[in-house]
Amino acid sequence: MHVLGFLIEGDFFQMNLFLQRVINAITNGAIYALLALAVVIIFRTAGGLNFAQGEMAMFSTFISYVFAVNFGWPIGLAILASIILSMIFGATVEATLVRPLAKRSPLAEVILTLGIFLILNQLAFGIWGGEPRPDVVKPFPDATFDQVEIVSGAPNVVLRYESIGIIVVLALLVVGLIFLLQKTKVGLAYRAVASNKESSQLVGIPASRMLMLGWALAAGIGAIAGALVSNNQLLEPNFMAPVLLFGFSAACLGGFDSIGGAVIGGLIMGAVEAFIPGLLTIIEGDQVLVVAVVVILIVLLARPQGLFGSKKVERV
Amino acid sequence: MTTTNGLPKTFPLRGKEHRIWQTVGYALVAFAVLWIGINMADFNISLFGKAVCFALAILGLNLTTGYGGQVSLGHSAFFGLGGYTTAYLVVGCGWSFLATIPAAALVGLLVGFVTGIPAVRVKGLYLALITLGLAIAFPTFLRMPQLQSITGGASGKPVPISWTPPSWFPFGVTARGWAFLTVASVTALMFLLASNMLRSRVGRMLRAVRDNEIGATVSGVNLTSGKTTAFAVGALYAAVAGALFVLLTPVVSPDQYSFLLAIQFITGLVLGGVSTVSGAVLGALAIVWLPYYTADAANGPNPETTFRNVLIAAAVIGAIVLAITALRNREKLMDRVKVVGPLVGVLAAATFLFPDRWQRILIGPNVIFGSLLIVFMFVAPLGIVAWIREQRVKLIRFVPALPPALLQRSTSATDTAELAGAGASTTSGGRP
Numbered sequence: 091m092h093v094l095g096f097l098i099e100g101d102f103f104q105m106n107l108f109l110q111r112v113i114n115a116i117t118n119g120a121i122y123a124l125l126a127l128a129v130v131i132i133f134r135t136a137g138g139l140n141f142a143q144g145e146m147a148m149f150s151t152f153i154s155y156v157f158a159v160n161f162g163w164p165i166g167l168a169i170l171a172s173i174i175l176s177m178i179f180g181a182t183v184e185a186t187l188v189r190p191l192a193k194r195s196p197l198a199e200v201i202l203t204l205g206i207f208l209i210l211n212q213l214a215f216g217i218w219g220g221e222p223r224p225d226v227v228k229p230f231p232d233a234t235f236d237q238v239e240i241v242s243g244a245p246n247v248v249l250r251y252e253s254i255g256i257i258v259v260l261a262l263l264v265v266g267l268i269f270l271l272q273k274t275k276v277g278l279a280y281r282a283v284a285s286n287k288e289s290s291q292l293v294g295i296p297a298s299r300m301l302m303l304g305w306a307l308a309a310g311i312g313a314i315a316g317a318l319v320s321n322n323q324l325l326e327p328n329f330m331a332p333v334l335l336f337g338f339s340a341a342c343l344g345g346f347d348s349i350g351g352a353v354i355g356g357l358i359m360g361a362v363e364a365f366i367p368g369l370l371t372i373i374e375g376d377q378v379l380v381v382a383v384v385v386i387l388i389v390l391l392a393r394p395q396g397l398f399g400s401k402k403v404e405r406v
Numbered sequence: 407m408t409t410t411n412g413l414p415k416t417f418p419l420r421g422k423e424h425r426i427w428q429t430v431g432y433a434l435v436a437f438a439v440l441w442i443g444i445n446m447a448d449f450n451i452s453l454f455g456k457a458v459c460f461a462l463a464i465l466g467l468n469l470t471t472g473y474g475g476q477v478s479l480g481h482s483a484f485f486g487l488g489g490y491t492t493a494y495l496v497v498g499c500g501w502s503f504l505a506t507i508p509a510a511a512l513v514g515l516l517v518g519f520v521t522g523i524p525a526v527r528v529k530g531l532y533l534a535l536i537t538l539g540l541a542i543a544f545p546t547f548l549r550m551p552q553l554q555s556i557t558g559g560a561s562g563k564p565v566p567i568s569w570t571p572p573s574w575f576p577f578g579v580t581a582r583g584w585a586f587l588t589v590a591s592v593t594a595l596m597f598l599l600a601s602n603m604l605r606s607r608v609g610r611m612l613r614a615v616r617d618n619e620i621g622a623t624v625s626g627v628n629l630t631s632g633k634t635t636a637f638a639v640g641a642l643y644a645a646v647a648g649a650l651f652v653l654l655t656p657v658v659s660p661d662q663y664s665f666l667l668a669i670q671f672i673t674g675l676v677l678g679g680v681s682t683v684s685g686a687v688l689g690a691l692a693i694v695w696l697p698y699y700t701a702d703a704a705n706g707p708n709p710e711t712t713f714r715n716v717l718i719a720a721a722v723i724g725a726i727v728l729a730i731t732a733l734r735n736r737e738k739l740m741d742r743v744k745v746v747g748p749l750v751g752v753l754a755a756a757t758f759l760f761p762d763r764w765q766r767i768l769i770g771p772n773v774i775f776g777s778l779l780i781v782f783m784f785v786a787p788l789g790i791v792a793w794i795r796e797q798r799v800k801l802i803r804f805v806p807a808l809p810p811a812l813l814q815r816s817t818s819a820t821d822t823a824e825l826a827g828a829g830a831s832t833t834s835g836g837r838p
Contacts, residue, residue, distance in 0.1 A: 138531065139531050139534070139535065141534075141538065186748075187780060190784070191783055191784070194783075194787065196477065196530035196531050196534070197471070197477055197530075197534075198783050198787065199531075200477060200479070200531065200534050201672060201676055201779050201783055202779070202780055202783055204479075204669050204672060204776075204779060205775075205776040205777065205778075205779035205780040205783070206776065206780070207669070207776070208669060208673075208772040208773070208775050208776030208779070209772065209773050209776035209777060211772060212767075212770040212771070212772035212773045212776070213767060213770075213773060215770070216766070216767030216768075216770050216773075217767060331542070331665075332542075335538075335539065335542055338535060338538075338539075339539075342535065376546055377546055377547075377549075377550060379542060379543055379546050380543045380546055380547060382539070382543075383536075383539030383540065383542070383543045386535060386536060386539050387524060387536055387539070390524065390527070390528045390532050390535070390536060391524055391527055391528070394527070394528065394532065
């Protein structure tokens, strides 16, 4: 091990540490998978990327904070209310701003979502201040000993309650989403629009409403992701930016139009975040961000459709 | 109002007169810059200096995105790269400041070229994603402890440069004023180079690649070199801007070059005008001065007056636009009403319904920038300068001097004017 010491941490292959890293990878990966799902759901119908996704999630987390702390609602109800509000917001943004610009150019849409990014970011700074909020009510217990010990030992392996909660939420959400898209009439309409917008309009599917649905679902999922991230990170206006970058790279890795790909991409990015700092000791702390960028770069250059996405054929 | 050939009647401006007006314009700008550097207080000079540097960076972004058609959200990184190159060479190697500018340009060119390589395969949104990653990763990269000795780590690196006016300069000027004049001179030179380049083979190549890749390839343009050139040249401009900026704020730190800076450049680009050289200056002035004024209003006693003024201005402009539309093009009226109506409605609601505290939050610089980005995308997607040009084409027409042989053949002056006018009316605009 000493030969590779400059590259790999000495205790990288220690069993318990390794197991703990796997658990962390799955927990963080679940959150990235959620954001990747939000990205994919918009991309499949509207074909754009929402660069304000993270800020929308941040804002709805602050809304649930207001409900829970200022109004004293139970945390579940507060999060539910914030999810519904962000779904309404997402649908409104799509109908009033995104759709009229969609025909213009990709740059117009990028600029539009950057505008939303700026507004939401500054509003959050103005209303709640830039300091991390100390009094957040968390959806899952996260005190020091809220955990199950799986393997005892010098470095023990623990499964924290919040990890369990996050993974369960992801699983429920994926099952619910698959049910919605595969088993319901709305889902069929959504998939029809995703596959061919013009043809689906010809058979009488309200395509514009499906685009709204896409944005609403994405905003709702983003709100859930925000609430989960606030469980182990301090709530402040910039707290979603790095998470969103990982979400983008997860969506990129899985393929921008594949729901299963988003989940797997998210889990892989979780693994990247958990293992790379141990494998390459020169990378530490938030420098994993650089790795996320490198992943985006490699995927887009080597396999632009991602692992599970469908290949885009362009007619010339 | 229209002549026989369907074009609106316009005031022709002949080649020579056009030249004279142009020269007068340039002289006025030069005079204004000198006046700012010599007479203004140091604080205002700093703001104008910042605007000049930003103008150069926005011009770089415009070369990449506006003319080259390659979306870049990563120009803050190129800007920072120039700044750090200068800082390293001045502090670490003892170079003189002016000598570091070509070095920064070279570094920008190389890194821009490398960044442009993905653009060869990746387009539009995906390219935006890659460059977004570049912008977010750049400050993190600067903070790496391994680079501490070069970058100064998270806290940044002070760059003391003594910059006093030389004895040959005839006017009394402060050190800051002299720094501003230096920055402005280099910027003016770079603007001249850019506008010449855009009229050359390289400029035509960039536009051809932007407008139609297949068409460009068929006409013999090498797509790979077209796209990498767009990035390389754009990054060179941003890097030079970043190097110049160090002279005005003698410190470089990772936080200065965050993703928000890249969005500010984009805001300046959209406001000033995509695919215009002079738009970069207007856009930069807007993004530097707007926050200054709005901060004034936000901290002032009565933010409602600011809102009321903006509301009145918006209502008047909206009414004029609607009136003109109603006279000229009835079919478009409803489209315009759909944009103007909600806009004025929202402003009115903000003015009369919102309490002070909310109004103060709403005049925060990023709320203004974000709103302007969205509003401009709907109202004037090509920016202020392109809009002004569009209006000007309706009133004034530039008539280029004809070659002597043709001049003898043409019987009357009006013929040549019609000839040239038909050509001029098709040359305005470009796509964002």
